[in-house]
Amino acid sequence: MRYEQTKQLSNREFKRLFGVQRRTFDEMVKVLLDAVSGKQTRGYPNKLGLEDQALVCLQYWREYRTYFHIASDWQISESTVCRIVHWVESTLISSGKFRLGGKKSLLTSSQKPKTAVMDVTESQIERPKHGQKRFYSGKQKRHTLKSQLIIDLATLEIRCVVNGYGRKHDYKLFLDSKIHFHSDTESLEDSGYQGISKLHFNSRLPQKKPRGGKLTKEQKQSNRTLARRRVLIEHINRRLKVFRILGQRYRNRRKRFGLRCHLIAGIYNYELQIG
Numbered sequence: 001m002r003y004e005q006t007k008q009l010s011n012r013e014f015k016r017l018f019g020v021q022r023r024t025f026d027e028m029v030k031v032l033l034d035a036v037s038g039k040q041t042r043g044y045p046n047k048l049g050l051e052d053q054a055l056v057c058l059q060y061w062r063e064y065r066t067y068f069h070i071a072s073d074w075q076i077s078e079s080t081v082c083r084i085v086h087w088v089e090s091t092l093i094s095s096g097k098f099r100l101g102g103k104k105s106l107l108t109s110s111q112k113p114k115t116a117v118m119d120v121t122e123s124q125i126e127r128p129k130h131g132q133k134r135f136y137s138g139k140q141k142r143h144t145l146k147s148q149l150i151i152d153l154a155t156l157e158i159r160c161v162v163n164g165y166g167r168k169h170d171y172k173l174f175l176d177s178k179i180h181f182h183s184d185t186e187s188l189e190d191s192g193y194q195g196i197s198k199l200h201f202n203s204r205l206p207q208k209k210p211r212g213g214k215l216t217k218e219q220k221q222s223n224r225t226l227a228r229r230r231v232l233i234e235h236i237n238r239r240l241k242v243f244r245i246l247g248q249r250y251r252n253r254r255k256r257f258g259l260r261c262h263l264i265a266g267i268y269n270y271e272l273q274i275g
Contacts, residue, residue, distance in 0.1 A: 003051035098266030137166035
């Protein structure tokens with residue numbers, strides 16, 4: 001579907017088809033236009049306009065079909081689709097428009113969240129040719145890449161994303177990420193972060209059943225209350241995985257996975273701001 005045809009779609013249909021709001025798409029095109037304005041390009045001009053190039057990238061994220069199938073729809077070559085997707089991604093992330101707050105925003109007094117929620121989601125990958133043990137997740141029983149998300153519970157904004165290998169434990173991923181919370185920030189985690197209370201005293205973890213014993217009614221109620229507060233990060237994971245490039249088996253080179261995670265999370269944050 002070309003850009004001119006999308007004008008006939010309602011805002012809801014546009015969102016369902018490409019995964020972003022129309023206003024977000026317009027901002028993406030504006031960033032691409034700023035990147036090419038005033039620059040002289042060599043060689044044969046691109047067959048597609050900037051709007052269509054942005055649609056190609058969104059279609060690739062949203063549907064995650066092969067370059068061959070997308071190229072057949074747009075009547076261009078596979079290599080052209082690959083160049084368009086990479087150029088759009090690099091231009092959007094370098095513009096700073098869709099960047100995350102990062103680690104520093106968790107410690108800055110004016111930006112620190114009152115309550116932060118941390119969780120890890122996994123994306124399946126194809127079995128690597130070398131170093132398979134690094135990527136094998138015992139929990140998922142497959143080869144994966146992990147993405148650790150930290151959100152602000154009040155605004156539901158994603159503050160930080162850290163990527164790691166599937167074999168690495170959630171708590172070890174947190175330690176290696178060098179992330180620190182402000183002492184006033186309450187952090188909510190699941191049982192995969194046992195030991196974090198030694199580093200951050202204002203952390204909340206579910207209480208584990210003692211060996212050979214049972215949890216009391218008060219402890220069970222406390223765990224349920226914590227789960228109700230933490231469940232919002234699961235909804236955010238679902239919204240990110242609307243883009244099937246994160247939700248389905250990842251076929252591309254792994255070195256670009258982190259860039260795409262950060263960019264899609266930044267687009268999610270941007271849509272929170274515009275409402």
